[in-house]
Each structure stands twice: as C-alpha cells, then as structure tokens.
Amino acid sequence: MATADLPTAAYATAPGIGLTLERLRHAGALFDEEGDALAGFLSIDPPATVRRLIVRCFDSEPGLDGDSTLLHSVAGESGTAAGTIAARRVVRAAVELAAAGGCESIHLVVAREAALRIRRAWRAAADMRGEPKAAAHAIARRVALRWVDALHPIAHPVLLTRAVTGIELPPGRSAKSAGCWIVSASTLAALADYLETGRPCLSVRLMLGLPRGETMWVTVPLGTPVSQLVAHVTGSMHLQRIVANGWLSGADVPGDKAVVDARTQAIWLFDEFARPSVVPCIRCGQCVTACPVRLVPIDLYEAATAGATTGSRGADACIGCNMCTYVCPSHLPLAAAFTPSAARTEHIVEASAIAAAETAAPPPDEPPAHTAAADSRRLRRTSMLDPLPLAGTADLHDLLAVWWTATALPLLGAVVFFGAAALKLAAVAVATALLTEIVISGGRGKPIRGNLSHSGLMGLLAALTLPATAPVWAACYGAAVAVGFGKIATGGFGRYVWHPALVGAVTTQFVFGAGLAAGPVLTPRHLIFGDVSSAIPIESGAYPGWGRSRVPLGVNAVRVDPPVGALRRAADGAIPTGHEPPILVLLRDHLPPWEDTLIGATPGPMGATCSIALIVAGLYLVHRRMLSWGTPLGVLIGAAMIAWIFPLRETGGALRWFPGSATEETVPIGLIYVLYHLTSGQLVITAFLLAGEPTTSPMTRVGRWRFGLCVGCVLMLMRLYGIVEAEGWWAVLLMNTFTPLIDRISRPRAWGGGERAERASR
Numbered sequence: 001m002a003t004a005d006l007p008t009a010a011y012a013t014a015p016g017i018g019l020t021l022e023r024l025r026h027a028g029a030l031f032d033e034e035g036d037a038l039a040g041f042l043s044i045d046p047p048a049t050v051r052r053l054i055v056r057c058f059d060s061e062p063g064l065d066g067d068s069t070l071l072h073s074v075a076g077e078s079g080t081a082a083g084t085i086a087a088r089r090v091v092r093a094a095v096e097l098a099a100a101g102g103c104e105s106i107h108l109v110v111a112r113e114a115a116l117r118i119r120r121a122w123r124a125a126a127d128m129r130g131e132p133k134a135a136a137h138a139i140a141r142r143v144a145l146r147w148v149d150a151l152h153p154i155a156h157p158v159l160l161t162r163a164v165t166g167i168e169l170p171p172g173r174s175a176k177s178a179g180c181w182i183v184s185a186s187t188l189a190a191l192a193d194y195l196e197t198g199r200p201c202l203s204v205r206l207m208l209g210l211p212r213g214e215t216m217w218v219t220v221p222l223g224t225p226v227s228q229l230v231a232h233v234t235g236s237m238h239l240q241r242i243v244a245n246g247w248l249s250g251a252d253v254p255g256d257k258a259v260v261d262a263r264t265q266a267i268w269l270f271d272e273f274a275r276p277s278v279v280p281c282i283r284c285g286q287c288v289t290a291c292p293v294r295l296v297p298i299d300l301y302e303a304a305t306a307g308a309t310t311g312s313r314g315a316d317a318c319i320g321c322n323m324c325t326y327v328c329p330s331h332l333p334l335a336a337a338f339t340p341s342a343a344r345t346e347h348i349v350e351a352s353a354i355a356a357a358e359t360a361a362p363p364p365d366e367p368p369a370h371t372a373a374a375d376s377r378r379l380r381r382t383s384m385l386d387p388l389p390l391a392g393t394a395d396l397h398d399l400l401a402v403w404w405t406a407t408a409l410p411l412l413g414a415v416v417f418f419g420a421a422a423l424k425l426a427a428v429a430v431a432t433a434l435l436t437e438i439v440i441s442g443g444r445g446k447p448i449r450g451n452l453s454h455s456g457l458m459g460l461l462a463a464l465t466l467p468a469t470a471p472v473w474a475a476c477y478g479a480a481v482a483v484g485f486g487k488i489a490t491g492g493f494g495r496y497v498w499h500p501a502l503v504g505a506v507t508t509q510f511v512f513g514a515g516l517a518a519g520p521v522l523t524p525r526h527l528i529f530g531d532v533s534s535a536i537p538i539e540s541g542a543y544p545g546w547g548r549s550r551v552p553l554g555v556n557a558v559r560v561d562p563p564v565g566a567l568r569r570a571a572d573g574a575i576p577t578g579h580e581p582p583i584l585v586l587l588r589d590h591l592p593p594w595e596d597t598l599i600g601a602t603p604g605p606m607g608a609t610c611s612i613a614l615i616v617a618g619l620y621l622v623h624r625r626m627l628s629w630g631t632p633l634g635v636l637i638g639a640a641m642i643a644w645i646f647p648l649r650e651t652g653g654a655l656r657w658f659p660g661s662a663t664e665e666t667v668p669i670g671l672i673y674v675l676y677h678l679t680s681g682q683l684v685i686t687a688f689l690l691a692g693e694p695t696t697s698p699m700t701r702v703g704r705w706r707f708g709l710c711v712g713c714v715l716m717l718m719r720l721y722g723i724v725e726a727e728g729w730w731a732v733l734l735m736n737t738f739t740p741l742i743d744r745i746s747r748p749r750a751w752g753g754g755e756r757a758e759r760a761s762r
Helices: 021-025 038-042 066-075 081-101 112-126 157-165 185-197 226-234 286-290 297-305 323-327 334-338 351-359 370-383 396-418 420-443 449-464 472-489 500-511 563-572 582-589 594-599 611-623 630-645 669-679 683-690 701-720 727-737 739-745 755-761
Strands: 002-005 009-013 052-056 105-111 137-148 180-184 203-209 215-221 241-244 266-270 535-537 557-559
Touching: 021 038, 038 081, 052 081, 052 157, 052 185, 081 105, 081 180, 081 185, 105 157, 137 157, 157 180, 180 185, 215 226, 226 241, 226 266, 286 297, 286 323, 297 334, 323 334, 396 420, 396 449, 396 611, 396 683, 420 449, 420 472, 449 472, 449 500, 449 683, 472 500, 500 727, 563 582, 563 669, 563 701, 582 669, 594 611, 594 669, 611 683, 630 669, 630 683, 630 701, 669 683, 683 701, 683 727, 701 727, 701 739, 727 739
Parallel strands: 052 105, 052 180, 105 137, 203 266, 535 557
Antiparallel strands: 002 137, 009 137, 203 215, 241 266
C-alpha cells in the first residue's frame, strides 16, 4: 500500500452550520462500515476513542459499483472543476464527521488503478484556502490519500484496518478497538447532501439486477418492502430467488418481511437458479490460499460437519467473506458450515444505536426518521442469515482440463522423439484406466462421472513414466494398478494417500523390470514417424550428441546410455579418471551436450526427457493457479543443494566434497555438473508435474515449500548413492506419506496473533 500526504487544509465552519450530534441524529439512516448508526455511535457515553477516520473510496465487492460510480464523478476528467467540487463535498463531510468524532486524522483509501485519476481531484479538494475567512473557528486536519489493491475482501473493516494501520485485529475485535472509524464515500456523499440541503437521508440508491442479465439503478425510500419493489419492476414474473447485496457476501431475501435499509446496495432477481453439484474435496488448498485471515477452511468445514467444536484460533477468526466457498472447485459450502453467527450478522446495528436514532426528536419540517431506522433494524435482522451458495470461477472439470492440457505437453515431446509408440502406450493406458474406473466404481454402485476424467489423467501420467519401448501389457498393468489400488483402494477420489500414477509406476517397474530399460531415440531425420525398434547402439564416448551424430540413412533411431546413468557411475567412482578431475572426465567423455537434455533427445521415461515441455507445462499450471510455484522451486533447490554439496568418489576411493564449486581453467564445470543433474532423469517431471498433485501434497504455502525441498533432497540422495532406479517416483511416494505431518506443522498463524495485535487489543 502506498501513501501520499495531501496539503494541510484549514476547513472553515460558520457558526450554526457545523455537524452536531443533534443534527446528525436528524440526518437519516446513515451507518458506518461496521453497521453502527453514526448518531448512535457518537452518543455513546463515555464516547469511544477513535483516532483515525478511514474513508473507503472503492467498491465493497465486485459488481457493487455504487462507490466507483461516485468516484467517477469525483475524479472527473483528469481533475476537472466538476470533479473538484464533488470531491470537496465528500472531503468536507469527512472533516465534519472527523471533528464530531474527535478523530486526529483522515485517510482516504482508493483503489490503486484509480489513484492517479483521483489524486489530483482530491488534492484540489483538500486545498480550501479560498474559503471565506468569516468562519468562527478552523479545524486543521492532515488528510492522507492511500491506495490499495481493491480486491475482495479488502473492503472488510478488519482487513481495511490492517491495510491502513498494520494491526491484525484479534477475533471479536472491531476496527474501533484499534482506533479506526470506517465509513464509505457513499455515506459521506449522503451526509454532504444533508449538510447542504438540510433534508435527511430517507432513501437509498441501489443496483437492481434483472433476470435477463440487465442492471438498472433505482432510488428507493428506506423501509420499502423488497417484495413491493420487485413487484413494481417485474410485475407477475415468477422468481426462484432474490439475493440482497453482493454475489460473494450477499444473502437470500427471506420472503415478504425484508425491507430496504441503508445497508442495501443491490438486489438481484433470478427466474432460474441452478445450484452447483458438490463433489468430494480434492485437498487442492485453494481455499487456504484465498483465505485473507490465514485459516484452513477445509479443516474447519470437516470439523463442523463432524460436529466438533473449533478453538479460539479457528472459526471465530472468520470474517465471513465467502472467498473459500467461491474458489472451491468442489463447490463445497465451506463458509456456511463454520462461519460464526457473529460474522453472518455483523451488519446488525447495536440496540443502543438504534434506540438513539429512534428516540431523537425530528425537526418540525422534516419527516420522522425513526420509522426508517426501525425498518432498517428489521431488514438487517432478517436478511443476513445464510451465506449465498456460490459457483466460483473454476469447477473440478475445469481444474482437470488444465491438468490434461499440461500433461499433453510432455506427451507431445515424447511423440516427437519416440514416435507413434509413445502415443500407442498413452492411449492404451488411458483406456485401461477408464475401464478400471467403470468396472470397480460401477460395480460398487458409486457415481463415476466425476471420476472418469481424473482416472484417465492418472492413466496418462502412469504411461509417461514408462519408456516408449515398454510392452503394451506394462502400460495396461500400470494404469490398472494406478486406478484400482493407488486411487480407489486407498480412499477414493480426493482421499487417496499416495500419488496413484506413481503407485502404478513402481509396481510396474517391480513386475516388468527387465523390459523397462531406457529405449532408443529417433534421429533428426526420422522424428515423429520413425520406428524406435530399428535402432543401433552407440557408445557414450563416441556419441557427439543427438544433432551431431552420423548414422546410416536407413537407421531410424540410436540407442545410447542415458545421462542419469553416467551421473550415477560418477558418484560411485565407477568412471576411470586417472589424474584428471572426475567432473571434467564425466562432462567430456560420458555425457551428451547439455541442450540434448533440454529438448528431450535422451533415453529415459518417455514423458520425463523433454525438459522444455515439462517446464512449460509447470509454468502453465502455475499461471492457472493449479500448482504452487513453491513446490517445483523447492524440488529444484533441494536437488541442486544436494548435488552441489554431496561428494563424488574418485578412482582411488577418496571423496570429493562440494563438487558444485569445481572449476577448470576458469570454467565452472561444477555448475555445469549440477545443471546436468537438474535436467536429466526424472527430476524435471517430478518437480513440475508429479510433486504438486493436489490431493497428495500439502495445502499450505509453507508446507508446499517444505514438501518440495524434501522431495528434491531425497531424489538426489537416491540418485547419487544408487538406492533405487526410479528415484523420482519413490521420493514423491515417500513424502506423500508425510504430507499430513507437513500440513500440521505448516499451518499458518491464525489472524490476530502476535504481540502487535495483543497491544492493539489492550
């Protein structure tokens, strides 16, 4: 958040024109952002201590553009005279209100994208040196213009207080406990109208969303029954649903008892409404990422549905923003299950504030305001009951479609360098996985529609772990085990413990071990359409590289030693080096050019060789927010750290520690050695496509970092010291076992913790 101090301005107030408590009581139904009537709050004895008046100058929620409409008129065209006059009215009302509440400063908080357009108008509004000097007294205030990223739910008083002051309010505390009084620009505009005209605010301007997708602005008297308004606009149209306020934090309008109050910003009418179907949680962690107060909504949801009670650092810290429900691809009603009643009805005005507004005697020439106040109380007590069930921006099918797209990229690279054999294995594995899902789930009487796409994806991933020359039965076996045992037998969709595709991969390796050796690579002249079965072997020392090798014209493919095999032998001291550095001999005589490991022109599992395709797939998943960037970076950093530090064994048996720091005639051969490790074997596919599988990896950001680091370290240790051949698969499966523990120790600190919040609460 950025801050710009505006010029100190002396605001002149003529005698009898200032905002007094008596006049504020007659201003009408005006409320702050925490639901307190302005007059009711100022009438508290002893008065509450507030030091800052925070003016929210952006929309409280997407789709509710009442405040932005006002700001467009305020900003004008690059700060025109009309915009300056409109801004001055709002600033004057803010100063009057701050003086009545004893506030020391005023903070005008605007959206970052509108800050440049609005800043000039606000500066001109704050500079009131041209005011008449016949004022009885002057009130000097330091007005600060601040801008924030106006993304929901930053407009919530708790979050807005954090953005302005840096204080995280403990559960149950209001912004006023931190010395902040928050009002919206629309409220100040209504107050400015009253100060200028003397007419109380007895109507509200709200947005009306019609069933056909159209919207219109209407001005409605306070206390108007919602049913009467709807009948006036739609006539006898049958409506399935009426929703008050925003899409994210709105609520159903309960029958004929609801009335329009000062807090009503919009009413949406639906002639048809399809509730999204709910599917089991896949532990993707998107609700954890979206929660602005650092809760783990899925854990609270499961505890609430199981009848368990949550502690002080659980549901009581929820602010009821509904972001977790909005982003959940499974459409689980997360917030509705655990949101405390205090958060659902936080806009209910306190009885003392209502009483103060009701008992005030109105001026003789003004209509009574207490009727509107009483009706406002009834609306708030009847409309804020149940959160609105939402369909977010992506559902489970969209999520799986993104993963299918990402997985297709390494498959495309496999087809290029291994030919139609790779495509045949992938098709057989996907078909077997689908058939396994239909037979097992269908036989058990469970729905299979939502699981078919996921099972097919697991079959494809299992196929990518095989070499292109693997027998077809190996692909069938791996896909069937992946779905039947790895997925269904260990808990089912969204509940399995280990990555299903890797369960199928390691069991296939155990059963078909001899037939899963690294296969040949097509030559540059026979890409895609070549036959990998007609390959000739080439010794690693005589292999200049994929693009530089000279083979007979009739040869479609070459069989060479995979780079990861040479790296393993170097770690074991199995490469004779003489008196030369072992890394130099390894790079010069036993490894292909490094670019071959990038483009995929090396033997290995058909989906693990093309590093460029895998990196692009991972970046696509990160861009679509289906993969946390901490997981692949953690794997790469952990693997690089182990490769850099842990020793190579020289010919005489001596250990050479820190091989990553080796140099030869100023050439960083140690760094090149580490890069070969990062782009060879199973490391890249593990980092970008396997380790971040949603169900079997941690949900929190810190947990994903730790998970990735552990996977990278375990993978590299297994590679260097020859514990198992499929080091990537075993590293992920091993860390899948510890995912619940990592989640438990990586749980984010609950909102409102720490010494700073404790000082604020005191």
